[in-house]
Amino acid sequence: MSLRNAIVLSALSLAVAAAGCRKPTPAGGPGDAGTTVAVTTDAAVPKVVEGATRPTIQAFASAAELDTFLKDLLEAQKRDRGRVERSAKGEAQPSPPPAAAPAEAAADSKSAESVTNVQHAGVDEGGIVKLHGDYLVVLRRGRLFTVKVGDGSLSPVSAVDAFGPDVDPRGAWYDEMLLSGNTIVVIGYSYQRGGTEIARFELSGDGRLSYRSTHHLRSNDYYSSRNYASRLIGQKLVFYTPLYMALNDADLYRSFPAMRRWRKDATAADFKRIVEPTRVYRPLVASQALALHTVTSCDLAAPELECSSTAVMGPHGRVFYVSPSSVYVWMTDWVRQAEKSVPRSIVYRMPLDGGPPTALRAVGGPVDQFSFLEGTDGHLNVVVRADAAGEGMWRAEVTQGDVALFRVPTSAFTSDAREADRSRYAGLPRPSGYMFQNRFVGDFLLYGSGSGWGRPSPGTGTLYAYRFAGGSEPATLDLGHGIDRIEALGRDALVVGTDGRDLHFSPVALADRPVAAPRYTRPGASQGELRSHGFFYKPDSPSGGTIGLPVRSAGKPGAAHLREGSASILFLRNDALKLSELGDLDSRSEGTVADNCRASCVDWYGNARPLFFQGRMFALLGYEIVEGEVAAGRIREKRRVSFAPSGGALQIAQ
DSSP states (O other), rough: OOOOHHHHHEEEEHHHOOOOOOOOOOOTTTOOOOOOOOOGGGSSSSSOOOOSSOOOOOBBBBBHHHHHHHHHHHHHHHHHHHHHHTTTTTTOOOOOOOOOOOOOOOOOOOSSSSEEEEEBBTTTEEBBBEETTTEEEETTTTEEEEEOGGGGGEEEHHHEEEEEEEOOHHHTEEEEEEETTEEEEEEETTTTEEEEEEEEEEEESOOOOEEEEEEEOOOOOOOOOOSSOOOOOOOOTEEEEEEEEEOOOSSSTTSSOOOEETTOOOOOOEEOOSOOOGEOOOOSSOOEEEEEEEEEEEEEEEESSSEEEEEEEEEEEEEEEOOOOOOEEEEEEEEEHHHHHEEEEEEEEETTOOOOEEEEESSSSSSSSGEEEOOTSSEEEEEEEEOOOOOSGGGGGGGOOOOEEEEEGGGGBBOOOOOGGGEEEEEEOSSSSOOOOEETTTTTTEEOOOTTSSSSOOOOOOEEEEEETTTTOOEEESSSSOEEEEEEEETEEEEEEEESSSSEEEEEEEESEEEOOOOOEEETTTOOOOSSGGEEEEEETTEEEEEEEEETTTTOGGGGEEEEEEEHHHEEETTEEEEEEEEEOOSSSTTOOOOOOOOOOOOOTSSSEEEEEEEEEEETTEEEEEEEEETEEEEEEEEEEEEEEETTOOOOOO
């Protein structure tokens, strides 16, 4: 291991955690979830005695064994709670980080074309717009809409509330949608009822929407400024949800995964546990705040929604990532050492086929889901930073410290969770700034820092590129603008960012040595969307295709998309990394619609998307869909439609 790698790894091991650094909730978003974070002690964890066999990941053998464990844990919590109360009177004790404050399908033959910019092919992600055969389905501001686009048409068809008729939407946010066959699933989180909501709708052959049912999944707040809560693999709906273990004498299991079919007079007694004791795994490390890290799978092909969970007890800090084969959960806790809060991590691998979890102990922590890549070569690659605090709201936006690439074969994950060898970490250059962006593209890891949710700032303009499988020295590219978005352009990459005034698109050729190609600059503009789904690249050859990205006027902070529509979708042509402007499709009416919004009245997941399908190009801009066509190298508007609700009826803007 090189001296640089040894220094970086040492810094990662001794870094001060960024716990407590969080941004305020944007105006209009939902408030603090009010999560109660439990305290636990080493008594809950198997001891490692020198010379003895290491403890292994073990499920509880029976309900009685789990009962005994929880009762012992409750007594330990009571003792620790007394110590915390005494510390409030002047006795210094380390405290856990505060609860995070959120801001507010298997493709069948009819829906094989995707309009979602996903991290992994075959792993769909909950979003605001999906394509199913001849219809676009749009989720916005607490409602579902369908628009017919087949047979060359563009016409609104149907609209319904994104929640059931017996559901009070106050305090609920419905932000993610997935499609499996003719079943539409809307994912929401209710602060009023406390948990995840799964609403099912039916899409008829003529594009009509009808409500089927709502199920309430017990969970704590899962919101992230970058990640999505749900995935669809085949007909399997997959969730990751944290459940903080707040035990009491009346109900030891109130923190455990459970589900109920919603009805107006539903009570807590309607919840039925969806995890067997033999699918609950004991903690391997002591933690100041113990959580049940829960992966829930639901069969969308079943007439009645059927879900089951696997839960691992571990530290509360978390980032999760879903590959085509597994869910990875990186858990981090903070312990006091020499007057510092030191991060201590363990990463679990939970197979999607229901196999038992395995784990590795590690240092540092990833920033978001894009910090991970399970490669086709049998290795897991993870970018870790010294001061990463997980992805709970807004923690992905405040990372600092040294950087390393953690690369291990997936076979290194074992039931006894061994410490990863130091040779598995490659120390990398540390960028300035804390709005860290990272992405694996082809054989390279690319990273840097930019403006994020704040106002446009030029930053250092430095992009770092590292061939993660080859071990060569990282390349440093001076792009002259901040790093706010990193995307794949086929086998190459595109970096989007601002210099504080203009918006720049810098292609990067990822050959033997990364090289920045000439950039395209949009004067007086900023990104209209920060979400990964806001971007789309439609290739039409190995080296060519069309780029779409929402944009707005200069100087706007990244958070503007929460309350403002994008001014337009900018389309660019890529020809062997030479970018040329095709033009814009513009919004006309956004900001003037009185839609009587009842839920999700802040566009937390954005409101604008470039759409490419059936050889056509569209811009989703709030309640408008604009179709464009390219002639003589320029895009022009062909037609547009508004699907905005008005007095309960759909109105078409000619």
